[in-house]
Amino acid sequence: xxxxxxxxxxxxxxxxxxxxxxxxxxxxxxxxxxxxxxxxxxxxxxxxxxxxxxxxxxxxxxxxxxxxxxxxxxxxxxxxxxxxxxxxxxxxxxxxxxxxxxxxxxxxxxxxxxxxxxxxxxxxxxxxxxxxxxxxxxxxxxxxxxxxxxxxxxxxxxxxxxxxxxxxxxxxxxxxxxxxxxxxxxxxxxxxxxxxxxxxxxxxxxxxxxxxxxxxxxxxxxxxxxxxxxxxxxxxxxxxxxxxxxxxxxxxxxxxxxxxxxxxxxxxxxxxxxxxxxxxxxxxxxxxxxxxxxxxxxxxxxxxxxxxxxxxxxxxxxxxxxxxxxxxxxxxxxxxxxxxxxxxxxxxxxxxxxxxxxxxxxxxxxxxxxxxxxxxxxxxxxxxxxxxxxxxxxxxxxxxxxxxxxxxxxxxxxxxxxxxxxxxxxxxxxxxxxxxxxxxxxxxxxxxxxxxxxxxxxxxx
Numbered sequence: 503x504x505x506x507x508x509x510x511x512x513x514x515x516x517x518x519x520x521x522x523x524x525x526x527x528x529x530x531x532x533x534x535x536x537x538x539x540x541x542x543x544x545x546x547x548x549x550x551x552x553x554x555x556x557x558x559x560x561x562x563x564x565x566x567x568x569x570x571x572x573x574x575x576x577x578x579x580x581x582x583x584x585x586x587x588x589x590x591x592x593x594x595x596x597x598x599x600x601x602x603x604x605x606x607x608x609x610x611x612x613x614x615x616x617x618x619x620x621x622x623x624x625x626x627x628x629x630x631x632x633x634x635x636x637x638x639x640x641x642x643x644x645x646x647x648x649x650x651x652x653x654x655x656x657x658x659x660x661x662x663x664x665x666x667x668x669x670x671x672x673x674x675x676x677x678x679x680x681x682x683x684x685x686x687x688x689x690x691x692x693x694x695x696x697x698x699x700x701x702x703x704x705x706x707x708x709x710x711x712x713x714x715x716x717x718x719x720x721x722x723x724x725x726x727x728x729x730x731x732x733x734x735x736x737x738x739x740x741x742x743x744x745x746x747x748x749x750x751x752x753x754x755x756x757x758x759x760x761x762x763x764x765x766x767x768x769x770x771x772x773x774x775x776x777x778x779x780x781x782x783x784x785x786x787x788x789x790x791x792x793x794x795x796x797x798x799x800x801x802x803x804x805x806x807x808x809x810x811x812x813x814x815x816x817x818x819x820x821x822x823x824x825x826x827x828x829x830x831x832x833x834x835x836x837x838x839x840x841x842x843x844x845x846x847x848x849x850x851x852x853x854x855x856x857x858x859x860x861x862x863x864x865x866x867x868x869x870x871x872x873x874x875x876x877x878x879x880x881x882x883x884x885x886x887x888x889x890x891x892x893x894x895x896x897x898x899x900x901x902x903x904x905x906x907x908x909x910x911x912x913x914x915x916x917x918x919x920x921x922x923x924x925x926x927x928x929x930x931x932x933x934x935x936x937x938x939x940x941x942x943x944x945x946x947x948x949x950x951x952x953x954x955x956x957x958x959x960x961x962x963x
Contacts, residue, residue, distance in 0.1 A: 520919060539724060742759045742885045
């Protein structure tokens with residue numbers, strides 16, 4: 503079996519599907535082939551909180567501009583589809599009980615605002631403060647831009663009475679929220695197929711390069727013989743496997759993978775209201791234990807570490823429509839490089855550790871810890887560069903491109919990224935932020951100097 507294609511895309515996650523959408527629907531390509539051995543959107547695209555934000559740190563304003571563009575495109579898709587994928591604008595809420603962290607929160611908020619994330623409004627409880635507009639649970643229109651920094655603990659407790667009463671400050675970026683990644687991806691895939699894209703179930707096993715350029719891609723379907731698709735263009739959008747796919751082109755890409763888990767619990771007691779934004783605790787925390795439990799752990803050398811203080815960053819949001827009791831919780835307290843295995847293997851202690859951190863943030867869960875049932879653990883790999891910025895653009899093989907290293911922000915980055923890689927492939931005009939996402943950025947001495955004070959947790963929750 504032999505075929506031809508204008509572009510072959512390796513990976514039918516949100517990156518590959520978005521690329522196919524912009525190539526076919528927006529640029530009119532009629533013969534785009536997506537290749538994946540799994541069902542679409544099932545490897546990593548549905549393993550996060552499915553959230554989005556324009557709230558990003560520097561250096562430079564490129565990530566803020568990129569995410570603002572991606573959110574613009576998400577809103578356009580929501581408009582044209584009747585909000586098929588349930589986009590909301592509840593925002594993210596960062597919380598702290600530490601006065602020093604409250605100062606750092608303000609510094610970061612001022613930086614993000616200056617980079618283009620929107621106006622910062624500060625609320626201290628005085629009569630002359632700007633008004634605070636409460637979020638709307640559903641929809642994405644007529645909501646504030648920028649962010650609200652609340653330094654009045656009484657106001658925070660009024661908004662979130664279930665949060666740890668020691669809370670001192672709250673930062674509420676507003677151009678943020680979440681959506682259904684599965685429904686977004688299927689909407690894009692349906693549109694791309696209607697405009698000529700084709701999905702092939704199989705594994706890419708080779709990329710032929712002749713005369714310095716891509717000529718064909720070898721595909722091994724499940725339970726069938728390998729075949730070739732002849733094409734002058736190949737897009738590596740293989741998520742956590744972009745490094746291995748890059749090796750087929752003789753390239754060692756500067757990426758690595760971390761394993762991140764998420765927990766689903768049933769909040770049958772209604773401790774967390776269904777209309778709240780994404781909530782993030784910014785302080786390192788101890789696990790919640792009764793005095794008796796603490797005494798027992800102190801005597802056990804193997805379990806003594808459970809009395810330690812754990813890293814900041816636990817975050818959660820309600821999941822589901824109507825009266826759904828589901829709460830999604832994400833938190834990674836061990837960041838280390840991982841080899842990709844499927845299905846991923848998670849620490850068996852992860853659920854209990856996460857729930858005991860949650861009980862510190864939301865004290866109402868403390869008496870319920872033994873009655874929450876067995877939480878559901880899911881998750882996937884964050885494929886990252888050392889500075890936690892994506893790779894989008896041409897590779898040093900003619901006709902080869904990459905759209906990956908989307909870390910934990912693949913859903914929110916997918917639309918601006920799909921638009922950007924389609925512009926690269928079709929030779930269209932590029933946005934001003936394009937160079938900082940290309941692989942060639944590592945050849946720039948100025949960028950190399952920036953990397954000396956940068957790390958892979960930049961912008962990561």
